[in-house]
Amino acid sequence: MEAHGWGRYPRLEGEITYPVTSAQCVSEVMHNAGLTPQGLGRSYGDSCLGRHMLNTRYLDHYIEFDEQTGLLTCAAGVSLDDIVQTFVPKGWFLSVTPGTRFVTVGGAIASDVHGKNHHLDGSFCDHVIQMDLLLGNGEKVSLSPTLNADLFHATCGGMGLTGVILSATFRLKSIRSSDMLTTTIKAADIDALLDAFEENQDASYSVAWIDCLARDKNLGRSLLMLGEHADEGPLAVKGKRRIPVPVDMPANLLNPYTVKLFNAAYFHRIRQSRISQVASLESFFYPLDTLDNWNRLYGRKGFIQYQFVLPKSGGIIGLKKILERISQSGMGSFLAVLKVFGKGNNNMLSFPKQGYTLALDFKVEPKAFELLNGLDKLVLDEGGRLYLAKDARMGEAAFKAGYSRWSEFESVRERYHAIGAFSSEQSRRLGLR
Amino acid sequence: MKILIIGATSAIAEATARLWAEAGHQMYLIARDETRLETISSDLKIRGVCQIDSQQMDVNELSQHKLIIDKAFDALKFIDVVLIAHGTLGNQEACEQDFEVALQEFHTNAISTLSLLTHIANRMESQKQGTIAVISSVAGDRGRQSNYLYGTAKGTVSIFLQGLRQRLYKSGVHVMTVKPGFVDTPMTAAFKKGPLWAKPDVIAQCIDNGIRRKRNVIYTPWYWWIIMAVIKMIPETIMKKIVL
Numbered sequence: 104m105e106a107h108g109w110g111r112y113p114r115l116e117g118e119i120t121y122p123v124t125s126a127q128c129v130s131e132v133m134h135n136a137g138l139t140p141q142g143l144g145r146s147y148g149d150s151c152l153g154r155h156m157l158n159t160r161y162l163d164h165y166i167e168f169d170e171q172t173g174l175l176t177c178a179a180g181v182s183l184d185d186i187v188q189t190f191v192p193k194g195w196f197l198s199v200t201p202g203t204r205f206v207t208v209g210g211a212i213a214s215d216v217h218g219k220n221h222h223l224d225g226s227f228c229d230h231v232i233q234m235d236l237l238l239g240n241g242e243k244v245s246l247s248p249t250l251n252a253d254l255f256h257a258t259c260g261g262m263g264l265t266g267v268i269l270s271a272t273f274r275l276k277s278i279r280s281s282d283m284l285t286t287t288i289k290a291a292d293i294d295a296l297l298d299a300f301e302e303n304q305d306a307s308y309s310v311a312w313i314d315c316l317a318r319d320k321n322l323g324r325s326l327l328m329l330g331e332h333a334d335e336g337p338l339a340v341k342g343k344r345r346i347p348v349p350v351d352m353p354a355n356l357l358n359p360y361t362v363k364l365f366n367a368a369y370f371h372r373i374r375q376s377r378i379s380q381v382a383s384l385e386s387f388f389y390p391l392d393t394l395d396n397w398n399r400l401y402g403r404k405g406f407i408q409y410q411f412v413l414p415k416s417g418g419i420i421g422l423k424k425i426l427e428r429i430s431q432s433g434m435g436s437f438l439a440v441l442k443v444f445g446k447g448n449n450n451m452l453s454f455p456k457q458g459y460t461l462a463l464d465f466k467v468e469p470k471a472f473e474l475l476n477g478l479d480k481l482v483l484d485e486g487g488r489l490y491l492a493k494d495a496r497m498g499e500a501a502f503k504a505g506y507s508r509w510s511e512f513e514s515v516r517e518r519y520h521a522i523g524a525f526s527s528e529q530s531r532r533l534g535l536r
Numbered sequence: 537m538k539i540l541i542i543g544a545t546s547a548i549a550e551a552t553a554r555l556w557a558e559a560g561h562q563m564y565l566i567a568r569d570e571t572r573l574e575t576i577s578s579d580l581k582i583r584g585v586c587q588i589d590s591q592q593m594d595v596n597e598l599s600q601h602k603l604i605i606d607k608a609f610d611a612l613k614f615i616d617v618v619l620i621a622h623g624t625l626g627n628q629e630a631c632e633q634d635f636e637v638a639l640q641e642f643h644t645n646a647i648s649t650l651s652l653l654t655h656i657a658n659r660m661e662s663q664k665q666g667t668i669a670v671i672s673s674v675a676g677d678r679g680r681q682s683n684y685l686y687g688t689a690k691g692t693v694s695i696f697l698q699g700l701r702q703r704l705y706k707s708g709v710h711v712m713t714v715k716p717g718f719v720d721t722p723m724t725a726a727f728k729k730g731p732l733w734a735k736p737d738v739i740a741q742c743i744d745n746g747i748r749r750k751r752n753v754i755y756t757p758w759y760w761w762i763i764m765a766v767i768k769m770i771p772e773t774i775m776k777k778i779v780l
């Protein structure tokens with residue numbers, strides 16, 4: 104069966120199985136070498152692709168919920184969408200959520216995903232108390248920050264390469280309303296934006312949409328969005344009634360002119376320098392989810408999302424260099440997303456570290472790869488790295504330079520029977536065993 | 537609402553149960569895999585079912601049917617909705633080679649359902665209210681070489697339901713036949729999916745709507761009504777020559 108990630112690049116043939124019980128997972132692990140766990144396939148590149156994929160779609164049951172503490176235990180295939188729809192009406196929300204709710208708990212742990220509150224609350228796995236992992240020898244083990252801690256810190260952010268996450272316990276956060284009080288601040292350039300981030304570091308949520316095609320004195324012009332949970336209002340979320348993009352769009356729909364127009368319109372849409380609004384939870388956290396299959400907008404060949412982080416020290420100069428390179432290329436995508444990260448954690452392959460992270464899309468074409476190879480160098484020179492959940496192309500050297508704990512990760516995998524048992528297209532490309 | 541589900545581990549049944557769970561109903565689940573029954577019960581409780589009981593049963597053990605159906609009715613006292621969902625797709629070729637296999641398939645997909653319905657109908661008839669919804673299939677609308685054993689069984693169920701609907705109408709009990717088209721579930725995991733395929737939660741929504749509106753026969757999703765209307769119109773002389 105042909106499979107691909109969210110970027111629809113690369114595509115490859117592989118076998119996908121859909122176990123309905125953990126006993127069936129055990130038998131899959133025992134009968135296939137190099138198995139690739141797979142959630143909802145919202146990683147952009149090839150991290151959820153392999154010759155034998157184990158899809159967790161039917162492992163989607165809640166196991167326990169403590170209404171006093173907000174501790175939820177569920178199977179790994181439960182989607183964040185399901186959790187939002189089930190628990191927001193009861194006054195609970197995810198402690199950390201990525202920009203789409205169509206990811207699984209297993210995928211959120213395997214990529215240790217981050218959200219707009221990283222500067223205060225860290226990433227998804229910082230709220231995980233315990234999990235059950237299926238190892239390459241068919242054994243099930245319990246992990247926590249104190250139990251099999253080495254394996255816990257390898258599995259959080261470990262891209263499915265230590266085993267199949269079967270279930271997890273994590274903390275939800277209590278909310279009084281599903282309304283969000285939002286503020287949008289217009290920043291004329293990158294310096295103004297970083298100042299605004301600095302001034303608003305106490306905001307619960309913050310993220311900026313940045314126009315990567317703006318140049319010179321407009322370099323880095325952006326809209327900074329801040330948000331707080333409202334203290335009163337309804338507790339409700341809408342289910343899906345999403346607008347489908349039913350077919351692949353012609354690849355040239357998104358060209359430098361249309362994108363430039365769109366970005367300029369998006370920026371100038373806001374007239375005041377600062378506006379405050381009440382927004383629904385889904386429109387604040389998941390603006391892209393209203394368009395089903397928006398990944399088809401990039402045409403049949405697909406696209407690549409490039410996300411890097413630069414450490415705070417010296418990051419601003421590096422960030423400007425990179426923004427200049429992108430705007431000169433004229434290739435930048437729709438809006439790019441910029442966020443200031445707080446401190447990183449102790450997981451071996453987790454992406455976030457204190458500094459600046461930028462994510463943007465590129466249509467798959469030869470000159471995009473050339474540009475990105477050049478950007479890799481700038482990122483690594485600054486001591487930064489690329490996000491594995493988005494990656495479809497980085498080389499082994501770039502990976503090993505960005506993730507210095509890779510060899511420690513490999514030795515944990517060795518210790519817990521993962522080598523040979525679990526792999527992905529990405530892990531092979533990155534030179535992991 | 538009080539709901540009895542047979543074949544509760546089916547993906548379509550489970551999606552329907554989740555839809556109903558949110559509204560705080562009471563449920564009684566029957567299926568053959570005890571571990572999965574437990575998993576599903578705990579899940580549904582967290583989703584909002586106020587009370588839930590379950591019972592292990594292989595539908596092919598006809599001798600147990602009366603006892604187990606009585607037990608369920610006695611536990612719930614009164615039942616608003618019964619949903620019957622179990623089934624196997626079977627292997628048509630194997631059925632052609634060995635009638636024992638064919639008989640087994642027919643037993644699972646037709647005989648067991650007729651037996652269950654006989655006991656359920658009698659209990660519903662005496663409570664003079666409620667709905668019986670049974671998952672048949674579009675495959676039962678017309679025989680086709682690729683799966684006519686399965687089609688025969690589902691066709692049997694559909695015709696049985698037509699008769700039962702007439703009989704129970706007098707007692708105020710509603711009978712609904714559900715005819716899904718292609719649904720992406722464990723039963724069809726090996727098939728290549730195309731644009732006509734629907735997810736179980738879509739079928740669940742159709743079942744729920746159908747029950748609310750007291751529909752007699754529903755095709756799910758709706759466009760299967762058109763597809764089957766066309767397929768049923770093809771004359772046998774042409775039908776026998778084409779691959780469908």
Ligand SMILES: Cc1cc2nc3c(=O)[nH]c(=O)nc-3n(C[C@H](O)[C@H](O)[C@H](O)COP(=O)(O)OP(=O)(O)OC[C@H]3O[C@@H](n4cnc5c(N)ncnc54)[C@H](O)[C@@H]3O)c2cc1C
Nearest residue numbers: 142143144145146201202207209210213216217262263268
């Ligand atoms: C529109 C959009 C917005 C996004 N926004 C953000 C964001 O703001 N922040 C962010 O951090 N990420 C973001 N992402 C990325 C996304 O959160 C991650 O790629 C996430 O891992 C996807 O989860 P999934 O369930 O789809 O997993 P998949 O894509 O199927 O798999 C991702 C990885 O997890 C592994 N995996 C999945 N399930 C298991 C399991 N049960 N056991 C072991 N390993 C497993 C896979 O092997 C693979 O390596 C975004 C993605 C999209 C499409």
Ligand SMILES: NC(=O)c1ccc[n+]([C@@H]2O[C@H](COP(=O)([O-])OP(=O)(O)OC[C@H]3O[C@@H](n4cnc5c(N)ncnc54)[C@H](OP(=O)(O)O)[C@@H]3O)[C@@H](O)[C@H]2O)c1
Nearest residue numbers: 545546547548568594595621622623673716718719721723
């Ligand atoms: N999927 C489709 O495309 C499609 C199309 C038309 C109609 N249908 C019908 O829809 C219904 C639900 O199927 P599904 O698609 O949801 O597939 P599914 O998830 O595979 O469900 C089938 C269920 O039937 C149960 N079952 C099989 N034999 C049984 C037995 N002897 N005793 C007790 N339970 C038994 C299975 O239990 P175990 O898990 O224990 O095996 C399973 O829970 C079936 O009647 C099917 O014929 C499906």
